[in-house]
Amino acid sequence: MRSQDASEAVLAATAALLEEAGYHGVTIEGVAKRAEVAKSTVYRWWKSKPALVMDAYRHSVEQRMPTPDTGTLAGDLTLFTTELYRIAEHPLRVRALRGLMAEAQLDPAFAEEFRGWVESRRTVVKEILARAADRGELAPGTDPDFAADQVFGPFWYRLLVGHADLGPALARDHVAQLVEGLRGRGTG
Amino acid sequence: MRSQDASEAVLAATAALLEEAGYHGVTIEGVAKRAEVAKSTVYRWWKSKPALVMDAYRHSVEQRMPTPDTGTLAGDLTLFTTELYRIAEHPLRVRALRGLMAEAQLDPAFAEEFRGWVESRRTVVKEILARAADRGELAPGTDPDFAADQVFGPFWYRLLVGHADLGPALARDHVAQLVEGLRGRGTG
Amino acid sequence: MRSQDASEAVLAATAALLEEAGYHGVTIEGVAKRAEVAKSTVYRWWKSKPALVMDAYRHSVEQRMPTPDTGTLAGDLTLFTTELYRIAEHPLRVRALRGLMAEAQLDPAFAEEFRGWVESRRTVVKEILARAADRGELAPGTDPDFAADQVFGPFWYRLLVGHADLGPALARDHVAQLVEGLRGRGTG
Amino acid sequence: MRSQDASEAVLAATAALLEEAGYHGVTIEGVAKRAEVAKSTVYRWWKSKPALVMDAYRHSVEQRMPTPDTGTLAGDLTLFTTELYRIAEHPLRVRALRGLMAEAQLDPAFAEEFRGWVESRRTVVKEILARAADRGELAPGTDPDFAADQVFGPFWYRLLVGHADLGPALARDHVAQLVEGLRGRGTG
DNA sequence: CGCTAACCGAGACGGTACGTCAAGTCTTAAC
DNA sequence: GTTAAGACTTGACGTACCGTCTCGGTTAGCG
Structure with a gap:
């Protein structure tokens, strides 16, 4: 079961880094640090950086x-x-x-x-x-x-x-x- | 004065790697090795990988x-x-x-x-x-x-x-x- | 936590290279290769070549x-x-x-x-x-x-x-x- | 015949760099640039950096x-x-x-x-x-x-x-x- | 007085190693 | 049994100098 806390923190961190530093500025390592989450946690739920960003994008659109x-x-x-x-x-x-x-x-x-x-x-x-x-x-x-x-x-x-x-x-x-x-x- | 030999070898190696391994497969290090040229020679004339690929592209078009x-x-x-x-x-x-x-x-x-x-x-x-x-x-x-x-x-x-x-x-x-x-x- | 395996392999490799090739012959790259360890692992634990050699020296003296x-x-x-x-x-x-x-x-x-x-x-x-x-x-x-x-x-x-x-x-x-x-x- | 101009410029540049940047800061390339002399000219007359510095040292002592x-x-x-x-x-x-x-x-x-x-x-x-x-x-x-x-x-x-x-x-x-x-x- | 040899600058070349970065995998221990 | 923590291998990055080399362009002095 994906912990909602961790998952939301990761998506939020991803979105924040995207805004601040652009796509290139988003790194799994940076996201993990920002979300106060272990890198392995990120990898557990998203298989790569683009998959993560794609998810963050979808969350930004919602409806x-x-x-x-x-x-x-x-x-x-x-x-x-x-x-x-x-x-x-x-x-x-x-x-x-x-x-x-x-x-x-x-x-x-x-x-x-x-x-x-x-x-x-x-x-x-x-x-x-x-x-x-x-x-x-x-x-x-x-x-x-x-x-x-x-x-x-x-x-x-x-x-x-x-x-x-x-x-x-x-x-x-x-x-x-x-x-x-x-x-x-x-x-x- | 840029040595024609080196420069041509680099462009040829770039083109070859592009074909074989795709853009991602092109690395300055790989190009240098393939062209039998020192890495510093590549960096002397092209400031980055995209600049190099751009040049290789232009050479492929020519006229x-x-x-x-x-x-x-x-x-x-x-x-x-x-x-x-x-x-x-x-x-x-x-x-x-x-x-x-x-x-x-x-x-x-x-x-x-x-x-x-x-x-x-x-x-x-x-x-x-x-x-x-x-x-x-x-x-x-x-x-x-x-x-x-x-x-x-x-x-x-x-x-x-x-x-x-x-x-x-x-x-x-x-x-x-x-x-x-x-x-x-x-x-x- | 520093892995004992890696750390010992690095120190042993350093000592070996020192003996064989002298101080000048010791390079971080060479040590890493010899110890079958990634260069970054060496850098993680020793901030420079002299620090590494110093450590290897201390290990050689022990008591x-x-x-x-x-x-x-x-x-x-x-x-x-x-x-x-x-x-x-x-x-x-x-x-x-x-x-x-x-x-x-x-x-x-x-x-x-x-x-x-x-x-x-x-x-x-x-x-x-x-x-x-x-x-x-x-x-x-x-x-x-x-x-x-x-x-x-x-x-x-x-x-x-x-x-x-x-x-x-x-x-x-x-x-x-x-x-x-x-x-x-x-x-x- | 060694050109006196070049040779003196090289020694002066070496001395200057030694003072300003220490021994490590002396590089043949740096000396050549500073002396406005080609690198090959330095190598023509001194076979290595230590030989050059030794010479510069001797010039500083004189008698x-x-x-x-x-x-x-x-x-x-x-x-x-x-x-x-x-x-x-x-x-x-x-x-x-x-x-x-x-x-x-x-x-x-x-x-x-x-x-x-x-x-x-x-x-x-x-x-x-x-x-x-x-x-x-x-x-x-x-x-x-x-x-x-x-x-x-x-x-x-x-x-x-x-x-x-x-x-x-x-x-x-x-x-x-x-x-x-x-x-x-x-x-x- | 013109030729030729040396020395000159410029700077390209193949190399080696540097120290850094992030990727993605794996192990350990705690909760 | 999921997590956090973080060590690990890998591979490429771009940089700095190294010492060698070719190239023309002076200059000097020898003939």
Whole structure:
């Protein structure tokens, strides 16, 4: 049975270090010291640093946003992307995501796990798209996977490269372009 | 004066290790041993592992593709994105790019440098867009920076997450959606 | 808690390397490899090479000779110096002492520590001298510190320069001269 | 032909570094940089750091003191030891000697050379003793080598250990004890 | 008076060892 | 029987100098 005290202290320490020192500044050793917990305790419950950070990230999000269903593609995407871009307002989440993506590049085992989590987020978008397809809002033959890439790609790209500001203000334009692009060449 | 022998041996060793063992498998020590060169020689010319990998990547590309100029946005983007997606056909480049992006997340100093390189690639796209804007192919008020994100974002996202195949075959659809999205709601 | 296995292996390896390769031939890296121990383990318990060698030296001596107390200055000094010169019969100790003295010249931090150890040895002589003074065997006003230098100085000098043989055979003459010199111009 | 400029600059730089940073702070690389001279130039004329420091030491002494000859052992020794202890008044010489003695412990090749230099200094004392023996001032059977150790030993010991002040003020007592000790047992 | 040999600076090179860091595994003892 | 404490191996880091070496660019003095 995982001791709630220890586990919470570890997650809190992880979150604190993430905020203060960035992903690189988070070390299992540092977390253990900060949480006043033995290193072995951390390893008992989390198998690696990225797994720990992933958990800390999930705790920072808490409530799962329900899949939006407004009846139109634009409406659904607006809700979804606005929420997505809102991540940028939370340094902890930004740092966590950037670090996790980095880790996924370096550690194939974690990449697998990370991909699973990413897929769960993509599924939400693919459901939105499926409903839109049913309504005839999508050009026939649209690949939902590549469409999802169009939703997440620019967000992640900007998040990772950091060349420009990121925030919910971008959602409107993003959705406009998405809808236009996905509807296809209207007049043929 | 940098000795050509040493420098080439180092870059070759870096490339070889990248291919064989991935970005994580590249270590300065390993490169030095492989290249039969002293560690200090590597450090003399490259200030860090990412700088070294970046150089090895550049050497693997060599010829700079000229900015395409076909007279239409679709034409230019098709050329550009096809070339971009072709990266996926070279494991060395894929690994290099993934590792460099990872490193940029972990090391702020390198992030800066990496951003510089990214910007140089973005500039090519922004020039294409500027010409398209002059021709009236873009909706007025289009933000070229965000538009560039739409070009690179999906590519990088798929490259980094690895959830689906990547290759020049995607270029056609990508361009179609971009052109549609960027032209805007033509008839209102 | 220091693991006895590791610690003993390290000291044994240090002693072995001292014998085989001299003080210069002792490196932390070499000791670690020889002791089949991680370098960090050596560093955990000894803060530097001289500290390690000092410890190895102490282990090689083990039993502390009791302060001699024969009732006469000549008797005490004979016992003490004989023991002192006997060091020359143990190559390991000779190398250790020469190396430690060398290190004390090069590293001020270690010099401090070394001085402490030297002082502990000097104290033995100063106690002998104090008792002799009580018995009236010393010229009044004799400086015990400088007198101790007269005991240790020639020994160390010959040990370090290596210009002539060193061994317990020298003790008799040394003591004769010391006693004569320290008694002073008694009868004028 | 050795360029006088370069050679002097090197010796001056060595002396300066010796004073400022101690023997350990002298590195061939540092000397070369300081003297604005190529490293290879230093190596051309001095085969090692101790050789260089030895040279710098010799330059700091300049005139060779003539062997004292006052007609009495006490007189000769007083002149000699006073001069000897005066070394302590020159930080450069102190640091040089300490460093050279250290080096002699670590580098057998240099030890040889160093021993030669030491012997030249010992010879002066042995000449003084030979004359004293002729005059009957020494107990018969006195070993001039061990007697010389008695002259130099305490000086070097204090110089190297640094446990107490060193200076010409010590010469008087030292000589008194030497003369007494060397003359032998009053009644004999 | 011009040639050539030496000496010069600059600095790259292969090495060795340093001391540090964090990772992840393992053992011990207490609660 | 879970924990805390913390020692352990491993592997790479980046640094400092070492002593050797090649490279052109002066300078001197010999012929």
